[in-house]
Amino acid sequence: MSETPxxxxxxxxxxxxxxxxxxxxxxxxILSAAREEFSERGYEKTSVRGIAKxxxxxxxxxxxxxxxxxxxxxAAVAVAFAPALNAPEALAAGSLDGVGERLTRFVxxxxxxPTTRRPLLAILRSAVNNExxxxxxxxxxxxxxxxxxxxxxxxxxxxxxxxxxxxQLVGTAMMRYVIKLEPLASADLEQIIARVAPVVQGHLTxx
Amino acid sequence: MSETPxxxxxxxxxxxxxxxxxxxxxxxxILSAAREEFSERGYEKTSVRGIAKxxxxxxxxxxxxxxxxxxxxxAAVAVAFAPALNAPEALAAGSLDGVGERLTRFVxxxxxxPTTRRPLLAILRSAVNNExxxxxxxxxxxxxxxxxxxxxxxxxxxxxxxxxxxxQLVGTAMMRYVIKLEPLASADLEQIIARVAPVVQGHLTxx
Numbered sequence: 001m002s003e004t005p006x007x008x009x010x011x012x013x014x015x016x017x018x019x020x021x022x023x024x025x026x027x028x029x030i031l032s033a034a035r036e037e038f039s040e041r042g043y044e045k046t047s048v049r050g051i052a053k054x055x056x057x058x059x060x061x062x063x064x065x066x067x068x069x070x071x072x073x074x075a076a077v078a079v080a081f082a083p084a085l086n087a088p089e090a091l092a093a094g095s096l097d098g099v100g101e102r103l104t105r106f107v108x109x110x111x112x113x114p115t116t117r118r119p120l121l122a123i124l125r126s127a128v129n130n131e132x133x134x135x136x137x138x139x140x141x142x143x144x145x146x147x148x149x150x151x152x153x154x155x156x157x158x159x160x161x162x163x164x165x166x167x168q169l170v171g172t173a174m175m176r177y178v179i180k181l182e183p184l185a186s187a188d189l190e191q192i193i194a195r196v197a198p199v200v201q202g203h204l205t206x207x
Numbered sequence: 208m209s210e211t212p213x214x215x216x217x218x219x220x221x222x223x224x225x226x227x228x229x230x231x232x233x234x235x236x237i238l239s240a241a242r243e244e245f246s247e248r249g250y251e252k253t254s255v256r257g258i259a260k261x262x263x264x265x266x267x268x269x270x271x272x273x274x275x276x277x278x279x280x281x282a283a284v285a286v287a288f289a290p291a292l293n294a295p296e297a298l299a300a301g302s303l304d305g306v307g308e309r310l311t312r313f314v315x316x317x318x319x320x321p322t323t324r325r326p327l328l329a330i331l332r333s334a335v336n337n338e339x340x341x342x343x344x345x346x347x348x349x350x351x352x353x354x355x356x357x358x359x360x361x362x363x364x365x366x367x368x369x370x371x372x373x374x375q376l377v378g379t380a381m382m383r384y385v386i387k388l389e390p391l392a393s394a395d396l397e398q399i400i401a402r403v404a405p406v407v408q409g410h411l412t413x414x
Contacts, residue, residue: 170382
């Protein structure tokens with residue numbers, strides 16, 4: 001990719017700070033290139049230089065907008081997780097009785113769709129392989145997603161409960177979509193939800 | 208590493224087929240080097256040449272004993288999994304009532320020990336990142352370990368049940384030992400077993 005030809009900007013402009021009007025567009029283009037690069041290569045093999053090249057900008061501009069590679073990764077993951085980070089509010093809409101099924105349906109809804117699965121897979125792979133990527137996963141998933149689910153649980157150890165529920169969900173998604181264990185990989189999604197939802201519910205609300 | 212100097216063998220001997228007496232020792236040395244290389248680098252970055260170098264033998268000898276890189280990996284994983292592959296018989300010793308707790312204690316006993324955790328971690332990382340390594344994981348874990356647990360379950364969908372139980376166990380191990388989510392990573396092991404064992408039991412025996 002290169003700068004949009006329609007704007008007719010001289011290449012040299014790329015090295016300076018862009019004016020405000022151009023900022024949001026350039027930032028989005030870098031973020032989009034970053035998501036693509038991290039999804040394609042994983043955290044370790046992705047470089048700021050590669051992201052800059054894919055976005056058609058200078059590396060300095062990537063650093064200007066986002067900082068280090070870790071910070072670009074965190075920004076890209078935050079975008080991929082945006083729908084999930086809104087989940088706790090959606091889940092809170094009903095009573096806590098049905099939270100196991102709502103959370104399970106939500107998670108498998110995201111994993112079962114190849115488009116939304118791809119960034120999750122990239123994050124999971126990066127987090128399993130690289131301590132820096134694991135730290136980003138911890139910050140976003142633990143502090144933002146699980147803490148907010150835990151906040152709705154009025155029982156001892158709410159955070160541990162939320163993490164063990166997440167362990168069943170992430171473990172099942174990994175066995176089904178990554179390792180592709182049979183019969184789990186080919187099983188009907190409703191059959192899996194019927195078995196997993198009560199477990200998630202139990203973790204969160206069993207006294 | 209190099210050939211044991213005490214034997215005084217000429218280097219040229221490495222390229223031919225070794226006599227029987229030497230075979231078992233050389234095979235073990237290659238397997239041990241393979242485990243070390245795969246643990247250290249993961250499946251993708253490990254090469255047969257690197258394994259041969261670490262074992263102090265020619266690459267042709269590695270191919271002679273094990274075949275392709277995938278087959279060396281499978282042999283190395285089989286050694287790492289040997290204790291786990293004996294688990295189903297051990298688990299079958301008691302009644303099915305306590306199988307959830309016995310299986311959970313067994314799995315966390317292996318994961319909580321840094322020495323036995325290391326090869327598991329390497330297998331998990333490789334399987335998440337590489338389709339060939341995932342296929343090896345499927346064959347060994349699914350066909351050998353989970354099928355044998357499922358064989359003891361006299362209820363509908365025994366294999367799916369065993370896989371969902373494994374998903375809770377592997378997911379929890381991943382969150383605790385790889386991603387290191389808190390409070391799960393620092394939680395007392397008995398507290399985790401108390402919460403996870405009934406879930407594993409439920410997957411396997413709940414009607």
